[in-house]
Amino acid sequence: MQPMLGVDIGTTSTKVVLYDANGQVAASANHGYPLYQDLPGMAEEEPAAIFKAVLTGIQAVLPQAKQPIGGISFSAAMHSLILLDDAHQPLTRMYTWADNRAKAAADRLRALPQAHQLYLNTGTPLRPMTPLAKLAWLAETKPNLLAKARWVVDIKSYVIDQLTGQLVMDYSIANATGLFNLQHFDWDPLALKLAHIQAEQLPRLVDTTAQVIGLKSALATKWQLNPQTPLIVGASDGCLSNLGVNAIEPGVAALTIGTSGAIRVVTDQPQLDPHGRLFCYYLAPHRWVIGGPVNNGGNVLKWVRDTFFDGASYATITQLASQVPAGSHGLLMHPYLNGERAPLWNADARGAYFGLTAQHTRADLSRAALEGIGFNLVQVAKLVQQLTGPFKSLQATGGFANSATWRQLLADIFATPLVIPDSFESSCLGAAVLGWVSLDQVTDLTAVAQLVGHEQIVTPDSSAVATYQRLYPLYQELTTAYQPLFGKLAALMTKKD
Structure with missing residues (x-):
């Protein structure tokens, strides 16, 4: 090459x-x-x-x-x-x-x-x-x-x-x-x-x-x-982020959390959600990316930092969150601080903490926010899986992959091994691989497997998995309950303004 x-x-x-x-x-x-x-x-x-x-x-x-x-x-x-x-x-x-x-x-x-x-x-x-x-x-x-x-x-x-x-x-x-x-x-x-x-x-x-x-x-x-x-x-x-983390085979999903986030899977032909909730985008011949984008990812952690920690480092916040057990002592957060695309597709969506008590601390609030981001992405993943089948692994990309706390938490919430490739800037690597394919210097996109480097695998913790699987139905029930209220609140605030 x-x-x-x-x-x-x-x-x-x-x-x-x-x-x-x-x-x-x-x-x-x-x-x-x-x-x-x-x-x-x-x-x-x-x-x-x-x-x-x-x-x-x-x-x-x-x-x-x-x-x-x-x-x-x-x-x-x-x-x-x-x-x-x-x-x-x-x-x-x-x-x-x-x-x-x-x-x-x-x-x-x-x-x-x-x-x-x-x-x-x-x-x-x-x-x-x-x-x-x-x-x-x-x-x-x-x-x-x-x-x-x-x-x-x-x-x-x-x-x-x-x-x-x-x-x-x-x-x-x-x-x-x-x-x-x-x-x-x-x-x-x-x-x-x-x-x-x-x-x-x-x-x-x-x-x-x-x-x-x-x-x-x-x-x-x-x-x-x-x-x-x-x-x-x-x-x-x-x-290209899917390509850059080698998530281009059936059952291998890419999980991205940067400022926003997404779940994406590559299939060999277009697949469309009957309810219009997921995207279907072309990558290359016989490579289509099915998935859903979320508005609320790392920007929610930034809000936690700015609101509760006076600009402390993200490492400090995630370290505090790591000291809180799975489930944040009974605290759930819906992370819709910026409206939401998938799975709600509701620009009026708003965030909420549920279950707050006088015993909860900043550390609990922080972990609940991380868990809320994860639960929301699980909701998107379940929609994708209805079209593409179950995930056998998640290839992780985005700023969250640098945090051991986030990595373990997401592996536990998804109850799926989380794979973190060493590849640097996945979309840039994906673009480069397309370039080499264009110049006939590699045979096809599967060449990326030799370029992503060493992979770390985070195994789900069975105890945390059990906790999250008990909490997730409540998270979903609350999401359903909140949906009709978002528009009412938005209308009230519009009238007030």
């Missing part, structure tokens, strides 16, 4: 990893950018700031390559949306998946008679996160702005266009827009009509291993690269 750059354009930062000819990490860089949340529901970022982070990251790691690189392969967060003018300049900031202002538009889409057919066409739940919902919202609230848009793109399409002058979008990112027909591998006419755009406004569709040739000469000179160095378009970060 030739060295490969894996570039992961994330929600809060861009990671760039240089892999050497043996697939080992040779260098890495990580550059962040601001998230603008000036209005209720807003979650926007500046495309120029993200592009600068990409350039800075590539510039930082390239000089450490000991031989010419084979290519630059990309991963990116799903559901991003940018409107461009004729000159390919942004008319808007980037709307991220977390921007919730399209809630009313999404509600109206779900109320349409064609709503379920639209989900079956696209594999994407009809929710505010999607570009489809955001375009419908813009058509209602800012029709003049939408009318000015010559191009409707995602952040990866924008970055590759800035690097090469070519607008393309891979099937994986397109699949997550809500505008892509997963049966026909083309834009869906019904979705386009509801989004108030034309197919001609969207980038050219390509496979995830497609190469874009023609790096702009100024960048090629600056980076001392051949202008013909291929840029591999790559896929979405969630799909």
